[in-house]
Amino acid sequence: MEQLNQAIIDLLSGNEIFTANTLDIYWEGLVNTVHLVFVSLLIGILLAVPLAILRGSRFAIIKWPIWCYTYVFRATPLLIQLYLAYYGFAFVPGVRDTWIWFFVEEPIYPALFAFTLNTAAYTTEIFHGAIKSTPRGEVEAARAYGMSRALTIRRIVLPSAFRRALPAYGNEVIFMLHASAIASVVTIMDLTGAAYYVYARFYAPFTAFIFVALLYMVLSFGIQAIFRGLERWLLAHLRPAG
Amino acid sequence: MAQATRLRFIPTLAASLVVLVATLPNAALASGEQVRIAIDVPYEPFVYRTPSGQLEGFEIDLGNELCKRAQLDCSWVEQGWDGIIPGLLSRKYDAILSSMAITAERKQQVLFSDPYYNTPSVWIALRGTQVDLDDKASLKGKTVGVQRGTIRDVYITEYYGDVMQVRRYGSSQEVANDLKAGRLDFAFEDYPIAHDAFDFQSSDAPFEQFGPDISTPTSIFGEGAAIAFRPRDEALAEKFNQALEEVNADGTFKALMERYFDYDLSVNAED
Numbered sequence: 001m002e003q004l005n006q007a008i009i010d011l012l013s014g015n016e017i018f019t020a021n022t023l024d025i026y027w028e029g030l031v032n033t034v035h036l037v038f039v040s041l042l043i044g045i046l047l048a049v050p051l052a053i054l055r056g057s058r059f060a061i062i063k064w065p066i067w068c069y070t071y072v073f074r075a076t077p078l079l080i081q082l083y084l085a086y087y088g089f090a091f092v093p094g095v096r097d098t099w100i101w102f103f104v105e106e107p108i109y110p111a112l113f114a115f116t117l118n119t120a121a122y123t124t125e126i127f128h129g130a131i132k133s134t135p136r137g138e139v140e141a142a143r144a145y146g147m148s149r150a151l152t153i154r155r156i157v158l159p160s161a162f163r164r165a166l167p168a169y170g171n172e173v174i175f176m177l178h179a180s181a182i183a184s185v186v187t188i189m190d191l192t193g194a195a196y197y198v199y200a201r202f203y204a205p206f207t208a209f210i211f212v213a214l215l216y217m218v219l220s221f222g223i224q225a226i227f228r229g230l231e232r233w234l235l236a237h238l239r240p241a242g
Numbered sequence: 243m244a245q246a247t248r249l250r251f252i253p254t255l256a257a258s259l260v261v262l263v264a265t266l267p268n269a270a271l272a273s274g275e276q277v278r279i280a281i282d283v284p285y286e287p288f289v290y291r292t293p294s295g296q297l298e299g300f301e302i303d304l305g306n307e308l309c310k311r312a313q314l315d316c317s318w319v320e321q322g323w324d325g326i327i328p329g330l331l332s333r334k335y336d337a338i339l340s341s342m343a344i345t346a347e348r349k350q351q352v353l354f355s356d357p358y359y360n361t362p363s364v365w366i367a368l369r370g371t372q373v374d375l376d377d378k379a380s381l382k383g384k385t386v387g388v389q390r391g392t393i394r395d396v397y398i399t400e401y402y403g404d405v406m407q408v409r410r411y412g413s414s415q416e417v418a419n420d421l422k423a424g425r426l427d428f429a430f431e432d433y434p435i436a437h438d439a440f441d442f443q444s445s446d447a448p449f450e451q452f453g454p455d456i457s458t459p460t461s462i463f464g465e466g467a468a469i470a471f472r473p474r475d476e477a478l479a480e481k482f483n484q485a486l487e488e489v490n491a492d493g494t495f496k497a498l499m500e501r502y503f504d505y506d507l508s509v510n511a512e513d
Contacts, residue, residue, distance in 0.1 A: 090423040105425055107409070187387075187409040187420075196324060197410065200391025203327045203351050 017202050018211075029194030030215060036190060037180050040112055041173060044119035051120065052127030053153060066124065073121035079182050081118055085110035086186040107186045115183075119176050126172060130165035131157055163234050170227035174220050181216075191215055274315035277478065278335035279305055282323040284415060286438050287502045288341055300502040304358065305339045307494060311485040322412065324391060327351055330472060337471050337478070341432070343393045343464040353473045355482045357466030358495075359507045361433040362455035363394050366421065366440055369450045371428075378405045385409055386428040387417040394430045397462045415439075421449065428452065434507065466509050 055066045073081065089095060089104045103109040134157050142152040184193030195212035199205050232239075281301060284290040289299035297318055309316035319335045330338055330352060344354045365375065373380040382405050388395045390410035398408055406428075411417045414431060418439040421429040429436070433455065436442065440449040457463050471479045489495040490508075499507065 087419065087423075090420075090425065096424050101424075107425075185412060187411060189410075193410070196390060200324055201396070203347070205325070205328050 017198060017204055017207050022198050022201075025189070025194045025197055026191070026211070026215070028189055029191040029212075032188060032193075033177070033180055033183075033190040034219070036108070036111060036115065036183060036188070037173075037177050040115035040119055041176055043112075043116045044123055047116070047120040048123035048127055049158075051124040052131055053158075055124060055128045056131055070121040070124050073118050074125065078114065078118050078179050079185070081114040082111060082182060082186060085114040107183075107188050111183050111186055111188055115176070115180065118179075119172065122172050122175075123169065126165050126168045127161060130161040130168075133164065134160055166227065166231055166234060170223070170231075173223050173227070177216065177219055177223065274313050277309065277314045277316045277337060278319050279309075279316055279337045279339050280319045280321040280326055280329060280335040281305075281338075281340040282326060282413075283320050284413075285341060285435060287434065300498060301339055301341065303498050303501070304489075304495070307489060307498065308482055308485040311488055312481040314481065323389065324412065327470070330470060333472075336475065337469055337482070339469045341467045342470050344466060344468050345393060345396075345464040346461065348470070351473075352470040353476065353479050355469040355471070355479050356486055357468045357509045358486055359499075360457075360466030360509045361507045362457040363397070363430060363463065364433050364436050364455055365452040366429045366431060366436050366442060366449050367427060367452040369448060371452060375453045378402075381405050383407070384427040385425070386430055387411060387420055387426040388430050389414045389417060392432075393463050394432070397456070398430050400462070434503065437505075 051066050051069075054062050055070070057063045086107060089100070089110065095101055095104065103113075138156050138160065139152060142156045147155065180190060181192040183190040184196055187193075189197070191212050195208045199208035202208070281289050281297075283297065285299075285301075287299055288301040289297060292298050297320075302318065305316065305318070321329050321335070321338075321340075323340075326338055326340060326342075327348065329335060338352070341359075342348065342354075344357060348354070373384065375381070381402065384405075385407045386398055386402065387409045388398050388411070390412060395408075395410060398406070402408070409420070409426065411420070414435050417426070417429045417431065418435075420426050421440075431439070436451070441447045442450050469479070469482050471482075486495075489498075495508065
């Protein structure tokens, strides 16, 4: 153990890149990335659940606007959405004198706006697909028991749809983590922004980007572990008996 | 049926291959030595694109003139600033002529020619901004925009990183945009770039230069902008140095400079 420690100290002593200063920048990047991804996923899922239910509505006036929204946000690159949110709003005449400016001035809010709407669009479609594939028999049985439509959705449709959507949603979470790498183009010091900074400062692309790739991997593994745990727990009835 | 469907693609495939081959750079065509020069576009008035898509600007003209004198067959490669040195080292091009300041850190990676121009950096702010650059307390919470990885990024980070909020952008144009949009309190830019983007010398411009020209410490700002080469390409650097000396001696440099600037940015200028 002592040998290992000494080896690590020797390894780090010869480098000019991983000083306390740059590690601090990476740490700031990690905090910003996690913050950004977590908040947009949280708001995104809160938006997506009602939207997914309404997306299956019989009424065209409810169904089609939601379809349009998910279609537009899934059909355009997230980078473009981010640029529009960041640069687009700022140049609307007169916006600087309204309360909206508070949200446009800091780069974090336009980024959250774009990321949230983007993940909400994908999540809506994932949940909508899961709701649509609810076996008819389950719904009919619930109706036969005298449950109202709302109660059927709450007790029967949503719980089983959540379970079916879980693996796909886990992927969406990881995609979102990776997609958040573009936040640095609007000056947010996220993980990729930190790597860019170290890279531009020391002209060491390999060191800067491999280190940040490892950090992203650790985050991804963490997310995967959480979702595997959730699946074991919620999809226990699908596991082979014994 | 499936067979027929598949075969229908073959002419298309062949056609696209022909196009691909035809557009590849053809090494056998040129007579002189081929040199690919990287430049970060846009950096007005040093380099910019005309509406018809042509590259133009002071550095394009200067580079073409130098190549002509050194009898080199030069072509321009567009490359973002972030990756411009690694791209040189990985042989994507042979030289960088893109307002790169000579600094000690860069010298460890690349070989520099003699400097061809030297300009200070300037603070830009809304006209009438009331702070004192020497009094750090008055700068607390202010935002300043710089282009990432430039000497100005290094300077701001080192001297003001602890009090001001530093926003780093991919290009100098984005810095100017965000200052104009009102997201930044300050921009810290290269003099000619700021001059063009904000027109701060005219008295009715909304933005003005804030504080004096900044060109020290030399350890950060270097001794001027130079052409960068791979360390082993000493012969090539020598050719460019010779051509630079010629254009300086016979007044061509001055003529080129006056076409784009109404102030002196030559290395020996008294400012």
